[in-house]
Amino acid sequence: MSTQTATPLYRLGTWEGNVTDAWGVDWIVEAEDGWSSSPPVRALTEPRNSTDGAWGGPGLYGPRVVTLSGRAVAPDRLTMLAAKDRIKAAVNPRTLVQLVVAEDHLTRVANVRMSDQVALTDEGSFAFRWALTVVAADPRRYAATPMSGTTTLPASLTAGRTYSRTYSVTYGAGAGGSTGSVYIQQDGDYDQTPAVIVITGPVINPQVEHVASGRELAFDLTLAYDETLTIDLKTQVALLNGAANQAYRITATSAWWMLAPGSNEIAFRGTPGTPPPDITPTPIPQMTVTASSAWS
Structure with a gap:
């Protein structure tokens, strides 16, 4: 010792x-x-x-x-x-x-x-x-200690939250565009701080957006009930079930992004998929964001 x-x-x-x-x-x-x-x-x-x-x-x-x-x-x-x-x-x-x-x-x-x-x-x-x-x-x-936050994609109709900016997408309007958010506080001074985002199905065409910058990553794919998509913002890799890279399936309007100093809101959108009928309780799509504050 x-x-x-x-x-x-x-x-x-x-x-x-x-x-x-x-x-x-x-x-x-x-x-x-x-x-x-x-x-x-x-x-x-x-x-x-x-x-x-x-x-x-x-x-x-x-x-x-x-x-x-x-x-x-x-x-x-x-x-x-x-x-x-x-x-x-x-x-x-x-x-x-x-x-x-x-x-x-x-x-x-x-x-x-x-x-x-x-x-x-x-x-x-x-x-x-x-x-x-x-x-x-x-x-x-x-x-030394990372931070993490989790949100779900509600399968039921919800009122959603009010945003101060105008977007071309309707937030929280129901199963076709329901959204949750994770807030990550970046206490360092580094202007481009990476994060790892894990999305758990079932969800169709999952999307994650850095609200302040307006940049989003939208994937043209369907995650089944037992599948995960792990998005590494630093390496720009998106692994399906920890193996196959799905980065080629981001849409043409997508753009990679990083966390900025201060509070970062990361919004989760998509269409809830259909789980197997014998699974109870009904699984809800989920997004977990993990990041560490970074200094130059």
């Missing part, structure tokens, strides 16, 4: 920084680069011919590279040698490992891989300096 000795607390797989570990080794993090700062930016610019400046457009974030370095002090030489093996085993270039950074105000995570050697330099018989570098292909720093 380790004991935290300073903040932040860093956890990379089985290794922890700013702790005295179960073997009595003090892991001291002296420098961090790449975690607290924003990710690198890929600016979209093209030089203009015969005039000053450049043509420009919205840029993109690149992968996040994080370097941690410091000292390890062990009670004896054999413990020090074993500590070297443990930090090298904590990360490798082929396997994703979760990097957890617990600060005084927030605990955030990222999935990383080793991107450079773990550098070790002896300092006497019982201590050594260490440095490790990892890369997160997804540059977002996510909240």
Whole structure:
């Protein structure tokens, strides 16, 4: 059992920084680069011919590279040698490992891989300096605990809720267009935060809309009573029963979207399907949205 000795607390797989570990080794993090700062930016610019400046457009974030370095002090030489093996085993270039950074105000995570050697330099018989570098292909720093919300698609006629915007679709007008909503609070500052949406049948032509942006994903398919459609907004994949990708079945007017900072309303629409007659109680189509707040 380790004991935290300073903040932040860093956890990379089985290794922890700013702790005295179960073997009595003090892991001291002296420098961090790449975690607290924003990710690198890929600016979209093209030089203009015969005039000053450049043509420009919205840029993109690149992968996040994080370097941690410091000292390890062990009670004896054999413990020090074993500590070297443990930090090298904590990360490798082929396997994703979760990097957890617990600060005084927030605990955030990222999935990383080793991107450079773990550098070790002896300092006497019982201590050594260490440095490790990892890369997160997804540059977002996510909240450690995801949030989730569920709504149903009523099979009976309902009054629905009133919206302040005008849409070409009638909300809550009955079985042909009944709707429920899930509200996700994105507390971070990242302007494009993904979510995973799971729709459970029976439902015909399911649709999910990010109400604030007006963008929706509508699928030309029917989910039976025991079928699910899992929509990953980050990878833009929609798996039927966890296997076959149904992204090609989105309609021509559909558009992929992400969550924005603040409150996000995700509306669920479609036509309730017909369940098997021997299923009781009558199953109701359902949508579950799971997401984590994200920071740059």
